[in-house]
Amino acid sequence: MLCLVxxxxxxxxRLPVAGGTMRLGSxxxxxxxxxxxxxxxxxxxxxxxxxxxxxxxxxxxNQFYLDGRRVPEVVLSPGMVVQVGRAFLSVDExxxxxxxxxxxxxxATESTQPPQTxxxxxxxxxxxxxxxxxxxxxxxxxxxxxxxxxxxVVASNEPDLPLLAxxxxxxxxxxxxxxxxxxxxxxxxxxxxxxxxxxxxxxATFPSIAEQWQVDLCEFVAAKVLSVPPAHEATDETGRLRxxxxxxxxxxxxxxxxxxxxxxxxxxxxxxxxxxETGTGKELLARVIHDSGPTKNGPFVAINCAAIPAELLxxxxxxxxxxxxxxxxxxxxxxxxxxxxTILLDEIGELAAPLQAKLLRxxxxxxxxxxxxxxxxxxxxxxxxxxxxxxxxxxxAGEFRSDLYYRLRGLQFHLPPLRxxxxxxxxxxxxxxxxxATVHRRSIRGVSRKVVRLLMQHDWPGNIRELQREVERAVLxxxxxxxxxxxxxxxxAAHEDASIDGVLSLRQQIERAERDAIVxxxxxxxxxxxxxxxxxxxxxNGLALKLARLGIAQ
Numbered sequence: 001m002l003c004l005v006x007x008x009x010x011x012x013x014r015l016p017v018a019g020g021t022m023r024l025g026s027x028x029x030x031x032x033x034x035x036x037x038x039x040x041x042x043x044x045x046x047x048x049x050x051x052x053x054x055x056x057x058x059x060x061x062n063q064f065y066l067d068g069r070r071v072p073e074v075v076l077s078p079g080m081v082v083q084v085g086r087a088f089l090s091v092d093e094x095x096x097x098x099x100x101x102x103x104x105x106x107x108a109t110e111s112t113q114p115p116q117t118x119x120x121x122x123x124x125x126x127x128x129x130x131x132x133x134x135x136x137x138x139x140x141x142x143x144x145x146x147x148x149x150x151x152x153v154v155a156s157n158e159p160d161l162p163l164l165a166x167x168x169x170x171x172x173x174x175x176x177x178x179x180x181x182x183x184x185x186x187x188x189x190x191x192x193x194x195x196x197x198x199x200x201x202x203x204a205t206f207p208s209i210a211e212q213w214q215v216d217l218c219e220f221v222a223a224k225v226l227s228v229p230p231a232h233e234a235t236d237e238t239g240r241l242r243x244x245x246x247x248x249x250x251x252x253x254x255x256x257x258x259x260x261x262x263x264x265x266x267x268x269x270x271x272x273x274x275x276x277e278t279g280t281g282k283e284l285l286a287r288v289i290h291d292s293g294p295t296k297n298g299p300f301v302a303i304n305c306a307a308i309p310a311e312l313l314x315x316x317x318x319x320x321x322x323x324x325x326x327x328x329x330x331x332x333x334x335x336x337x338x339x340x341x342t343i344l345l346d347e348i349g350e351l352a353a354p355l356q357a358k359l360l361r362x363x364x365x366x367x368x369x370x371x372x373x374x375x376x377x378x379x380x381x382x383x384x385x386x387x388x389x390x391x392x393x394x395x396x397a398g399e400f401r402s403d404l405y406y407r408l409r410g411l412q413f414h415l416p417p418l419r420x421x422x423x424x425x426x427x428x429x430x431x432x433x434x435x436x437a438t439v440h441r442r443s444i445r446g447v448s449r450k451v452v453r454l455l456m457q458h459d460w461p462g463n464i465r466e467l468q469r470e471v472e473r474a475v476l477x478x479x480x481x482x483x484x485x486x487x488x489x490x491x492x493a494a495h496e497d498a499s500i501d502g503v504l505s506l507r508q509q510i511e512r513a514e515r516d517a518i519v520x521x522x523x524x525x526x527x528x529x530x531x532x533x534x535x536x537x538x539x540x541n542g543l544a545l546k547l548a549r550l551g552i553a554q
Contacts, residue, residue: 002053004046004076008036008087013479021047024055033481038062038085052077053091064089068541079510083545125220136165136225143204143221144168147214150190153203154225157196164200184215195222202226224299241266242291247284248431250424254416261413266292270410271363271383273348273391279463280415282386283344290342295382298341303334306347314355318362319370335368335379342382348408349389349400360404383408418460418467425456428464432471433484442475447484458491518546 004015004024015032022031027041034043040060047054057063057072064074065083074082076091083089136154144152144167151168180194180203191210195202195218202222206214241263249255272289274282283302290300308316319333334343345351351359362368363383367376385408394400418425433447451474460466474488517536525531533543 002048003092004032004053005090005092006034006036006039006084006087007090013481014092014483014485017046017048017053019048021045023058025058025060034087035481036085036087038087043084049075051075052080055082055089065541065545068539068545081545088545125217137167139221139225140165141167143217147204147217148206149214150205150207151203152205155201155203157199157201168205184210193218195219195226197226200226240292241288242296243288246431246435247288248424248427250421250427252421252423254421255424258413258415262289262292265411267294268411269294269382271408272385273409273412274384274386274415275391275412276386276388276415277417277463278388279465280417281464282388282415283346285413285415286342286344286384286386289384290382293342293382295341299338300342300344301334301338302344302346304346306350310352310355313352314358315371317355318358318368319373321370321373323372333368333370335362335381336370336377338381339379340381342384345383345385347387348385349387349391349394351400353401356401356404360401360407363404363407418463422456425467426452428467429455429471432468433475436472436475440472440476442478443480444475444478445481445483447471447474448486450486451484451489454486454489454491514546518543 002017006013024032024044024046025042026035026039042058043060045056053076062085081090140152153166154164190208191206193204317333322330367378369376395402395405474484477488478484521532521535533540
């Protein structure tokens with residue numbers, strides 16, 4: 001299949017040309033849409049001919065420039081280049097799988113959340129998710145900035161107690177907050193959002209009608225700051241798995257079986273062990289178990305046991321009491337922070353032997369003893385342990401306590417590697433590509449069938465995490481309005497495939513030959529462009545166009 005390539009500065013758009021006559025222009029109703037400077041709303045008619053592509057001007061202002069001459073019609077064959085306004089047109093012959101869309105991606109502008117808020121909002125979500133000890137005043141300031149709110153307040157849920165944190169001007173009649181019903185309400189000056197727990201309330205005021213993304217973000221903040229579930233989850237008692245809309249569980253036999261097991265056990269408070277290779281999504285599954293189980297109204301706290309030195313991990317897990325040492329501030333441990341909810345102990349197989357014994361006591365007695373404390377504290381926590389190692393083999397080798405292993409594995413689930421669930425790859429690619437296009441504000445049309453095939457053939461030693469990074473990188477490299485193709489992948493098979501097809505390498509070889517010839521001519525003529533053009537057998541204007549297209553310093 002022939003493909004028309006439009007290039008402007010560092011951006012290229014590749015447009016497959018089927019049979020018949022096709023319309024080329026900047027308007028959305030054209031068959032081949034190119035929105036580069038100098039291209040009219042309807043610029044030309046394009047049709048396939050034995051030599052390549054025939055381009056006929058449709059009454060545009062700029063027509064075409066070939067070797068510096070303005071022409072109303074041109075036949076483009078591989079290796080030729082014409083100028084249209086400030087863009088350049090060329091032609092390639094490619095496999096149809098390179099351009100036929102295998103997975104469509106909705107335009108980034110279709111997001112209900114304004115693009116300028118996406119990255120700050122995601123950063124705020126990540127901040128609150130990963131740092132349970134974050135300073136409340138700092139968090140509220142960030143919340144106000146991202147939401148664009150007038151005021152955000154966290155207060156004790158009793159009128160006679162002081163504010164806990166606030167950002168923005170306070171209303172004169174703050175007493176009325178305590179009479180405000182939970183949820184969203186219209187006011188004379190805009191919108192007011194209120195969320196409550198037994199001990200706290202959160203108030204956010206907006207200068208106008210709040211958009212849906214602002215309400216959703218307020219509910220998320222309330223869930224983290226007040227330790228209450230968002231309003232839309234508080235009344236959801238369906239008993240089914242609560243899977244976030246952006247998360248893809250998959251429909252392969254292995255994942256259907258896993259989902260069935262999870263649905264049968266979500267109502268229990270038994271501790272859980274999650275096994276699977278690195279990058280299979282164990283933390284995401286832990287969040288699903290938490291959000292779907294009896295501890296969903298409490299906090300979710302995660303800690304990576306391999307990321308913290310053993311001498312510091314005990315304090316992180318169990319906390320530090322007052323006056324334990326000069327200059328050491330008291331702080332709650334992760335178990336205390338997770339009280340009433342769920343704690344995820346990631347990489348549990350890396351836990352040092354002394355801490356294994358202390359963890360066993362916590363699981364048996366459901367109480368923790370902070371460093372320097374005189375007596376233990378009771379906790380009510382569901383424990384989810386995750387590991388990429390074989391804990392049973394470690395117990396047999398004496399590297400992991402057998403009593404701790406059997407105490408942890410009230411329930412055990414295994415996440416299969418991606419190479420064993422290849423049927424799920426297209427759905428994952430669709431989700432990752434859409435997310436990357438939205439976050440990075442990249443307007444692409446989709447992912448080609450050839451790319452989907454290459455992604456499904458790869459073994460993915462880094463599993464879902466590696467696939468996500470690969471898709472995100474490909475979306476960033478894809479031209480605006482284009483389709484993700486094999487050339488955008490960083491996989492050995494993609495490069496081997498490209499060298500076999502000879503499509504991209506042919507164009508690159510032609511450009512390299514042109515560049516070498518032009519550089520040699522300029523060198524022979526001591527930089528005189530008129531002489532260099534005569535040596536090359538082209539006009540001076542034609543040489544100037546090639547210098548601009550090939551990026552040769554003039």
